[in-house]
Amino acid sequence: MVERSEIFNYIVGKYQIKPDYPWKKYENFAVCRHKSNNKWFVLIMDVSSEKIGLSTDKIIDVLNIKVEPAFIGSLRQKKGIYKAYHMDKSNWVSVNLSEIDTLDDIKDWIDDSFDLTF
Numbered sequence: 001m002v003e004r005s006e007i008f009n010y011i012v013g014k015y016q017i018k019p020d021y022p023w024k025k026y027e028n029f030a031v032c033r034h035k036s037n038n039k040w041f042v043l044i045m046d047v048s049s050e051k052i053g054l055s056t057d058k059i060i061d062v063l064n065i066k067v068e069p070a071f072i073g074s075l076r077q078k079k080g081i082y083k084a085y086h087m088d089k090s091n092w093v094s095v096n097l098s099e100i101d102t103l104d105d106i107k108d109w110i111d112d113s114f115d116l117t118f
Helices: 004-015 069-075 104-116
Strands: 030-033 040-048 059-066 081-083 092-096
Touching (some): 004 059, 004 104, 040 104, 059 104
Antiparallel strands (some): 030 040, 059 092, 081 092
């Protein structure tokens, strides 16, 4: 299981970008955005697992990242990857962090999302 703190530490270390929390109503929803254009490349939310299509209502941490549209289909075949919740499903996916073993499994996806939103 990957913790959101691991993701934030990776992003701060590589990009010198800290998460911000833009919604008072959703105080645990965090966004990482480019300094130059303010575009999001990561959104982390705690949501009910049914929001991504699971059959429980357990609260889970979900990482939304932008991906190349050509890779979305194959990426969704991987464990822990779902259609994007709250984002454009043709360009974004949701990653259930409780199903991902290590941060190494998602570093490249975060980097790709950073590049795609630059």
